[in-house]
Amino acid sequence: MYVRTFRSPQNPWLPEPSRLLQDMERLFGAVWGPPGEVEPAGVFPPLDVTRDAGHFYVRAELPGVSADELRISVDKNKLSLAGSRSAPQAEGVSYHRRERAAGEFDRTIALPAEVDVEAVQAHYEDGVLAITLPLSDSAKGRRIQVQTT
Numbered sequence: 661m662y663v664r665t666f667r668s669p670q671n672p673w674l675p676e677p678s679r680l681l682q683d684m685e686r687l688f689g690a691v692w693g694p695p696g697e698v699e700p701a702g703v704f705p706p707l708d709v710t711r712d713a714g715h716f717y718v719r720a721e722l723p724g725v726s727a728d729e730l731r732i733s734v735d736k737n738k739l740s741l742a743g744s745r746s747a748p749q750a751e752g753v754s755y756h757r758r759e760r761a762a763g764e765f766d767r768t769i770a771l772p773a774e775v776d777v778e779a780v781q782a783h784y785e786d787g788v789l790a791i792t793l794p795l796s797d798s799a800k801g802r803r804i805q806v807q808t809t
Contacts, residue, residue, distance in 0.1 A: 704765050705741065705789075716771055716793040723787040724760075730784065734777045734793065741789075742766040774798065 707720040722730070724745050731742040747762035775793040782791045 703767070704745075704761055705767065707741075707767075707769075709769065709771070711772075714795055716773075716775060716795070718769075718789075718791040718793065720789040720791075721787065722784075722789050724762075725787070727784045730789065732780075732782055732791065734775060734780050736777075737771045737774045738768055739771060739791070739793065740766070740768040 705720040705722050705725075707718055710717045718739060720741060722743070722745070724747075725743055729743040729745075731740075733740045742765065744764045745762050747760060771793070774796040776796045779794045780791065782789060784790075
C-alpha cells in the first residue's frame with residue numbers, strides 16, 4: 661500500500677501518516693491483542709494459540725528455560741505460564757548489544773472457551789512448550805436433533 665508523505669519543509673516535525681498509523685496499531689494491538697497478529701515486541705514467551713473442533717493448542721518458545729522452572733496453571737478459560745530464565749554472566753566484558761531478556765516471567769491469556777482442566781497435557785522439547793487443552797463438554801456444544809410430528 662502506498663502512503664503519501666505529508667512532511668514539508670515548512671513543517672518537518674509532522675510525522676508521516678504511515679508511521680503514525682503503525683504507532684497506533686502497535687498501541688491498540690498491545691491493549692486488545694487482535695487475533696492472528698503478532699504480539700508487541702518484548703512479550704515473553706512468544707506463543708501461538710490454535711484451535712480445532714475439540715482442543716486448543718498452545719506452543720510457546722522458551723529457549724534457555726528448563727522444564728523444572730516452568731509453572732503452568734489453567735482455570736476455566738485462563739492459561740497461566742510462569743517461570744524464570746537465567747542468562748550466563750560474563751565477567752570482564754561489556755555488552756555491545758543485549759537483546760535476550762532474563763529473569764522472571766508470568767503470562768496469562770484468556771481462551772475464548774472453557775477447557776477441561778483435568779485433561780490438559782504439556783510437553784517440553786528443544787525449548788518449545790506444547791500444551792494441549794481439550795475443550796470442556798459445555799464449550800463443545802452439541803447438535804440438537806429436530807423432531808417431526
